[in-house]
Amino acid sequence: MQIFRTLLLRLATTAVTLVGAAVIVFFVIRVVPGNPIAMMLPPGATEDDIRRLTALYGFDKSIPEQFVIWAGGVLSGDFGMSITARQPVLDLVLGRLPATLELSLMALVIAVFIGGVSALTGTRERGTRIEAAIDVSNGMALSVPDFLWGLILVLVFGVAFPIFHISGRITPSLDLPFSTDFYLIESVIRLRFDLWLDLVSHMLLPALALAIPLAAIISQLLKQSLKETMHLDYVTLSRTKGYGETHVITREALPNAILPTLTLVGVQFTFLIGGTVIIERLFSYEGLGNMAIDAVINRDLPLIQGIVLLFALIFTGVNLAVDLLYAVLNPRLRHA
Amino acid sequence: MSFLTLEGLSARLKGTDHRLLRKVSLSVAAGEVRGLVGESGAGKSMIGKAILGILPRSVEIVAGSIVLDGVDLQSLSPRERRRKIGASCALIPQDPLTALNPSRRIAPQITDRLVDILGWDRKRAEDRALELLGEVHIAEPERVLRSYPHELSGGMRQRILIASAFAAEPKLIVADEPTTALDVTVQKQILKLIGEMQRRHGTALLFVTHDLGVVSKVCQTLSVLYGGMVVEDSDVRSFFAAPGHAYSRALLAASPKYTDPDGSLTPVPDAVIEAVRQEVAAADRTWSHG
8 A cells, every 4th residue: 555655645745845835925925025005005095094904904913923823714714815805815716726727737738738749759750850840849849938939829829810819718798607617617518619619719829838838848758768668678579569660659668658757747737837827917817827916916915825825735736646646657666 | 391581681771881681591491490690790689680570770671581481571561561470470589677568567468469460359368378378387377467577587577478479379489599688597497498388389489699509409400690691501410510611610619618617718719700701791792793
């Protein structure tokens, strides 16, 4: 029951990581200049108004004292109130989370698909011009960061050839029958393919911007591991049995070659989620990242804390999932 | 009639003048065990790879033919050729530690060819795998079939690879230095096992090795290679009685004697190497004209 022990150990480290993240973000945003109360008040506010509001939000207490109050609330499920939106942080954050999850997962699926297909093709056609072309496009994809890809995609597919939407998550005039915030998933379940199409048309460009660099990384690393694996004896032995190149690559080489890529995708996926902050802003996509930027601009301290904590939770969750998947795919780890 | 015939097979490193095989001709009759002997780089493994269609991409065949069971392999489409080889030939690889896929269980690695290439149903293929593991003296074959390679010893894995090679009742098996990676005590058992399996199934065997001692025990005929060229083709009895070629004689003299383990080793004399090199060069000259 090695997997079980690994899981428990990882869960324990996850808790420590979350506490660490909470402490750091809490103190850092209080040291950084900028006063949330000053952002809220009209220019003519009196000293007395300022004092009263400061006391209302507890900013008159010492920072450690504030932390204890906040942490106590978090442990009982109360993440505080957003200063600007005047709503519970938890509701706001959970309302936006599905949009960001859908966007990141779509980007991940696109990246894995493009990266995987190009790695397999490059391995099949190794040493030819096709492989050279794949190497060149990987290099190009990697040398441009995701937000620049976003701008390029907006210019090409939003302005020059306006095929896709470049702003928002869904056309605002549409009637939404949804009862959850997972629009994309719910549109499929409700068989509303008109809405699904509208959602995809909004998500495709930001998802692509996030996916392109990751796809190139996957393609490069997976192709490299595949090519190394193709020289191994068991691959050669499989050829003598009468199998063709495609079978040999996908059935013999891929299950072994995919392991390093899997680890990398886990790490890179967390970067991708981090990338949503800027990409969502660029495409005015109503997700968590966009909300994070607004929260920082408005010095909405409780909201920033809530969002960062949630991001930390997602990151550690992704890493945990990768570790478990690794153990499932690699029989040598399972028994070791 | 011989099952395998190589006729003037020449190969070189793609796009260069570097010759790897020089007009190799040899034949293996049904049930015959032929040794393919030579030093490292003599091209003996290359011949095995050419027959099995697993030459590296950097090597190209420039002349000659490989006739398997009356069919010229070069006349087939790549797919037909693969299937033909897969159905009638098999490989016993050199290193049992790297020749099994670490992420797959043993059973599918033995049965995959039977199911995918020969179209057997799975149950029949699995019964066959069990029976084969019994033939190679593996205890608890059910457990072994469910295992992953890393759970088994090197000798055990080599037995599995031998069983797997015989799975489809091939007409010809290429054994590529199958005992080189094993320690000496296991070597003897494996050698015995290959001989035993070969006699039981009546399979022709092309035994690639640098060890003349092994050849004398296992083979009926042998081809001695130097520089990708066959310098001598003989039956084992007359070869060991009186090798025909000076290089063969030197090679035989250079082999360590089991009867005299403390005796000093005799290297192949430089003059002999020089002579055989000139022979290769002379052959190259006549071929480039013709």
